[in-house]
Amino acid sequence: MKKESRIFVAGGTGLVGSAIIRNLIKGGYTNVFSNYHRREPPDRDGVSYHRLDLTKQQKVECFFELFQPEYVFFAAAKVGGILANNRYRADFIYSNLVIQNNVIDISCRNNVRKLLFLGSTCIYPKECPQPMREEYLLTAPLEYTNEPYAIAKIAGIKMCESYNLQYGTNFISVMPTNLYGPHDNFDLETSHVLPAIMRKIHLGKALEEGDWETVRRDLDNLPVEGVDGTAEKDKIIAILDAYGIQTSGTDRLSPVVQVEIWGSGKPRREFLWSDDMADACVFLMEHREFRDTIGRDHVHSASVPGESSEEIRNTHINIGTGEDISIRELAEMIKQTIGFQGRIFFNTDKPDGTMQKLTDPSKLHGLGWKHSVDLQDGIRKLYGWYTRSY
Numbered sequence: 001m002k003k004e005s006r007i008f009v010a011g012g013t014g015l016v017g018s019a020i021i022r023n024l025i026k027g028g029y030t031n032v033f034s035n036y037h038r039r040e041p042p043d044r045d046g047v048s049y050h051r052l053d054l055t056k057q058q059k060v061e062c063f064f065e066l067f068q069p070e071y072v073f074f075a076a077a078k079v080g081g082i083l084a085n086n087r088y089r090a091d092f093i094y095s096n097l098v099i100q101n102n103v104i105d106i107s108c109r110n111n112v113r114k115l116l117f118l119g120s121t122c123i124y125p126k127e128c129p130q131p132m133r134e135e136y137l138l139t140a141p142l143e144y145t146n147e148p149y150a151i152a153k154i155a156g157i158k159m160c161e162s163y164n165l166q167y168g169t170n171f172i173s174v175m176p177t178n179l180y181g182p183h184d185n186f187d188l189e190t191s192h193v194l195p196a197i198m199r200k201i202h203l204g205k206a207l208e209e210g211d212w213e214t215v216r217r218d219l220d221n222l223p224v225e226g227v228d229g230t231a232e233k234d235k236i237i238a239i240l241d242a243y244g245i246q247t248s249g250t251d252r253l254s255p256v257v258q259v260e261i262w263g264s265g266k267p268r269r270e271f272l273w274s275d276d277m278a279d280a281c282v283f284l285m286e287h288r289e290f291r292d293t294i295g296r297d298h299v300h301s302a303s304v305p306g307e308s309s310e311e312i313r314n315t316h317i318n319i320g321t322g323e324d325i326s327i328r329e330l331a332e333m334i335k336q337t338i339g340f341q342g343r344i345f346f347n348t349d350k351p352d353g354t355m356q357k358l359t360d361p362s363k364l365h366g367l368g369w370k371h372s373v374d375l376q377d378g379i380r381k382l383y384g385w386y387t388r389s390y
Contacts, residue, residue, distance in 0.1 A: 008069035011076025019278035094149035177320035181274025257342035262350035267329030273373035320359030
């Protein structure tokens with residue numbers, strides 16, 4: 001990519017897209033543009049934002065014809081945690097398939113030089129061998145709770161792979177592990193595990209200290225089921241209790257507060273700082289091509305007479321740290337960072353999800369990139385960002 005190249009970051013207001021934009025601007029790219037649909041874009045110099053619903057094919061076509069992007073970072077997706085994925089199954093598969101179909105196909109028809117598609121490690125089987133290597137894709141059943149989202153992301157990988165093989169496009173697919181960082185989703189109804197635990201413990205600490213100014217300010221910025229900071233205390237206590245932030249009362253000088261987390265706390269998860277992920281994505285767009293993702297392990301003999309003697313599969317690239325931590329250990333790390341004195345309660349009546357999800361990032365390491373931010377430093381950075389923002 002040249003510094004003046006036309007670069008479209010699809011989904012630039014979310015966790016992933018905003019991190020990629022920060023990296024591009026820091027790297028001196030001068031023609032970066034993005035879209036927003038519901039969330040208003042941040043005030044950021046050097047980036048132009050345009051209202052665009054990526055589920056609308058005709059609008060996406062007009063957008064590409066008008067702006068003629070040369071490079072596309074495809075960070076747009078409908079995402080959520082285990083609760084949202086299980087509750088809104090149809091929404092997750094439909095929205096993601098439509099967005100992917102539009103952006104990938106229209107990128108091909110508009111001669112985009114290179115596209116980078118971001119998926120998720122939930123594409124791997126529920127009982128996947130650990131650590132998860134790229135070739136384990138489609139070898140066993142998926143985790144049920146997020147199966148619709150995972151199937152959509154697998155379709156995106158296969159679209160990129162298939163367009164490359166049929167049309168000669170240069171589309172790369174990457175599979176980041178669990179991400180966290182600035183502009184994360186802290187909505188208690190739809191967030192992933194790390195930001196959800198962080199916000200719960202943040203509010204728990206405020207309650208145990210009787211700091212209602214912090215509680216009300218937090219809810220003003222991020223209402224829970226329509227309950228904001230203007231609500232009566234009893235109503236606020238009730239809604240927080242429903243989401244696992246439970247207090248013995250507010251009349252005592254030191255209320256006893258308990259934070260509930262779904263599951264046993266035993267599942268292990270890998271976490272990657274979002275700016276590290278963005279750095280990996282920009283590195284790949286700058287220095288690597290689709291052909292670089294095809295290794296000996298990803299080429300198989302074809303069995304159809306008269307066809308090519310090779311089958312090219314599993315060309316996607318894991319982006320991760322290769323290190324994991326239990327949910328219980330994660331909660332304790334966040335608790336210590338925030339200074340919460342209350343109890344962490346693991347509700348074993350709720351699902352655990354997959355017991356371990358650890359990537360093998362050796363393919364990415366072999367291409368020349370490795371992460372730099374460890375989890376403890378990342379949690380401190382994220383909590384600082386959260387308290388400044390909310």
